[in-house]
Amino acid sequence: GENVEQHPSTLSVQEGDSAVIKCTYSDSASNYFPWYKQELGKRPQLIIDIRSNVGEKKDQRIAVTLNKTAKHFSLHITETQPEDSAVYFCAAQKGGSASKIIFGSGTRLSIRP
Amino acid sequence: DGGITQSPKYLFRKEGQNVTLSCEQNLNHDAMYWYRQDPGQGLRLIYYSQIVNDFQKGDIAEGYSVSREKKESFPLTVTSAQKNPTAFYLCASSSQGLGNQPQHFGDGTRLSIL
Numbered sequence: 001g002e003n004v005e006q007h008p009s010t011l012s013v014q015e016g017d018s019a020v021i022k023c024t025y026s027d028s029a030s031n032y033f034p035w036y037k038q039e040l041g042k043r044p045q046l047i048i049d050i051r052s053n054v055g056e057k058k059d060q061r062i063a064v065t066l067n068k069t070a071k072h073f074s075l076h077i078t079e080t081q082p083e084d085s086a087v088y089f090c091a092a093q094k095g096g097s098a099s100k101i102i103f104g105s106g107t108r109l110s111i112r113p
Numbered sequence: 114d115g116g117i118t119q120s121p122k123y124l125f126r127k128e129g130q131n132v133t134l135s136c137e138q139n140l141n142h143d144a145m146y147w148y149r150q151d152p153g154q155g156l157r158l159i160y161y162s163q164i165v166n167d168f169q170k171g172d173i174a175e176g177y178s179v180s181r182e183k184k185e186s187f188p189l190t191v192t193s194a195q196k197n198p199t200a201f202y203l204c205a206s207s208s209q210g211l212g213n214q215p216q217h218f219g220d221g222t223r224l225s226i227l
Contacts, residue, residue, distance in 0.1 A: 042221075043220050043221060045218070089155060089156065095213075100146075100171060101158075105155040
């Protein structure tokens, strides 16, 4: 069935260093790949997304890359700051907006001062 | 997002009892979703609805029921058949614009067993 695998499950980086989270999806028909950030006890919030017709997208310190051939996509956070500490979820969706979205299992990112 | 309201924030269920979690949105979104989140885990889809009076089972629908009588509302009932209901429940909605649109989440309801 449809599946999204996310690695690593936990990640600790020194403040100022970069963090990379990787996801692999199984359904080649997936065409939309959002990333969500969830702080402890709060709602997930969209931080960046990418569509299948684009290979890379950047927004300030955050970037996402997509390799459709290999069916994997990655989140890159540069110059990490304490407020980047949270759980990050990748997701994949195919078809229209109302189709179901498959989430990865999450990565707990900790930024060491 | 202020556009999606979940209530209550905390809910306690007695054994054998059905409880209903509320989700209301004023974003004019057609699609709505219910997810269950267990500690340290990802989001698992319970039910979703693409349009009023229609809904589909997600990956873990057993022990749950939903209704979609109004576009703005998508309540979730946790029935007594759900033997392990303790979890964080998140409601989300999305529009049906050109191409896929991101989901907007509510603040969640934390359900515990008494």
